[in-house]
């Protein structure tokens with residue numbers, strides 16, 4: 001067996017002596033295979049002439065100099081608008097249904113004569129956060145993802161990468177980062193794994209470290225809900241959805257802009273290097289199976305959201321209730337912690353409860369908004385919480401949220417740190433404590449800096 | 465064990481999903497599958513383990529996902545390898561198919577996306593392609609199950625030994641062939657034939673790709689110890 | 693001339709591939725081998741990268757890559 005180890009290196013060395021010759025010989029091997037492929041293909045393939053190449057005409061528009069970027073924005077905007085408009089009604093229905101269920105559960109617990117803490121923990125903690133996650137998360141997801149998949153199956157994603165590549169090149173990273181960012185919309189962990197399509201390790205690490213700036217499906221509905229609440233009063237009916245879409249679009253663009261900036265900074269500092277080779281296939285457009293996509297992705301998303309709700313939202317709700325109901329001295333643990341975080345949170349335009357929700361939301365971003373609500377409900381007076389309108393009441397009237405607060409929460413949510421699963425995935429993909437730590441610290445500092453600057457500027461200018 | 469390989473975006477995962485009933489990520493852009501995934505299906509009372517691999521342009525990987533595919537084809541020795549090819553650009557896809565056929569003789573060429581090719585006015589003569597390559601060729605449209613039954617039958621026949629393949633061997637020019645012969649004679653006394661395809665190994669040694677040679681060396685070392 | 697200099701809509705035949713190592717090998721694997729026909733189909737809104745039609749597939753290359761390829765105009 002030792003001889004076996006010897007033979008390959010020795011031969012390899014023998015032949016690498018003259019690298020030019022190697023180049024020539026391995027060239028010969030490559031081109032022999034291709035020539036063979038060509039000659040076989042020539043014999044068996046027949047091409048009918050005179051077909052109109054529709055793909056080219058479509059590409060002429062979608063990647064054109066003047067229309068390329070506006071169309072990208074428009075498509076994203078339309079998808080967001082459809083999502084926000086379409087999610088409104090089912091969200092309402094779900095909320096009403098689920099909170100009707102809460103009342104029935106409460107009646108049941110009273111009838112059964114169970115102790116107050118059991119009812120509190122199970123109904124006001126576990127069930128209520130489940131209900132919030134489902135009614136806020138499910139409808140936008142069930143609309144956004146079919147639309148996104150439609151664009152994906154058509155073949156639009158590679159065109160996005162094609163259009164955006166020059167920005168990535170200037171930021172010193174790989175154009176396929178655009179594809180991993182698209183995956184990030186679904187889930188940042190999936191986005192991080194998909195960075196494997198990037199050849200150079202340096203550019204791959206950049207893509208992994210910045211994937212968090214794409215709002216994943218845990219944060220996206222939070223953005224939508226907040227945007228919907230805070231634009232609703234500003235303009236009348238039909239336009240409010242447009243305004244909300246514009247707000248979410250703006251937030252996403254800020255995320256993309258941050259991605260470019262951080263990538264640029266990384267590739268000039270700790271991840272220095274020149275851009276590696278780039279080759280991206282632009283596949284032909286294909287006709288998506290619309291019916292199948294709608295059915296599958298609605299089912300898949302529903303299952304996904306339900307699963308997440310049960311695994312992470314339910315326990316988190318329970319914990320939050322316990323924190324709000326165990327008293328040390330004359331205030332609950334929740335009030336103590338929130339009070340402790342308050343001064344720092346105020347600098348960022350948030351408050352103690354919001355910041356705590358973000359911290360407790362580390363395992364999964366979708367529980368952040370429910371935790372904020374739970375935190376407020378547990379400390380404030382009880383409200384009939386069955387609609388976005390009621391939510392607005394809670395946030396604005398009872399807890400003094402301004403549009404600036406909402407913007408700060410949205411920005412912090414967009415930028416802060418990846419969720420626990422993603423952090424674990426980053427560790428698995430990079431096998432490095434250093435990169436994993438940076439993947440948390442970079443977004444966290446960006447989030448803090450951006451929110452801090454925003455709020456201090458607003459303060460100086462007299463808003464807020 | 466059956467492996468699914470092919471250029472990116474040719475419908476490997478779609479075929480995998482149809483065969484196993486699983487839900488691997490699909491979509492119209494190259495590079496969705498980045499990890500290998502296993503699934504099972506039954507056909508004629510036999511269990512088949514199917515492995516979906518990332519797409520690759522050649523057996524010389526440039527990114528981590530392609531490395532997964534390369535390592536699997538080169539070292540996992542599947543009972544049958546399905547090369548999924550896009551009927552609309554056969555030449556590019558044959559390049560990979562021919563490379564795979566250099567390693568393993570048990571190959572089925574699955575000519576997918578026949579509907580797309582037809583739309584573009586491209587038709588492929590299946591019979592003569594199969595004759596040229598010396599391996600079975602099955603035309604499929606993964607989206608509507610066309611040809612999937614045929615594919616299962618062909619795989620079964622190949623695995624059960626009812627179907628013999630004699631894959632076309634690429635002849636290189638004299639200089640390369642002489643080198644191959646020379647190296648083969650070096651390898652012969654040291655490595656058992658059952659372990660690896662000598663001609664392929666010799667070609668890769670000539671290629672001098674150090675990363676691949678490193679992988680081959682550790683593989684041979686490992687397998688060798690197990691055998692001896 | 694370099695592939696980069698091939699105008700949009702024009703075709704050429706690849707004469708040689710410069711460079712070395714993985715980068716060169718990747719181009720060969722993608723079908724950019726001497727003797728193949730290549731067409732400049734379009735460039736992105738900012739002018740870089742450019743999409744080339746090679747062996748039936750559209751492949752986008754950055755200028756750094758297309759500089760490594762030499763073509764003869766058709």
Ligand SMILES: Nc1nc2c(ncn2[C@@H]2O[C@H](COP(=O)(O)OP(=O)(O)OP(=O)(O)O)[C@@H](O)[C@H]2O)c(=O)[nH]1
Nearest residue numbers: 472473474475476477478490495496497519605606
């Ligand atoms: N029209 C048509 N479309 C197909 C067919 N097979 C697959 N597709 C579509 O082609 C696209 C690519 O399919 P995938 O199965 O994801 O391709 P893949 O080979 O796994 O791709 P990678 O994992 O990225 O290498 C998907 O949008 C499929 O819906 C087919 O036979 N006909």
Ligand SMILES: [Mg+2]
Nearest residue numbers: 476477496497
């Ligand atoms: Mg796949």
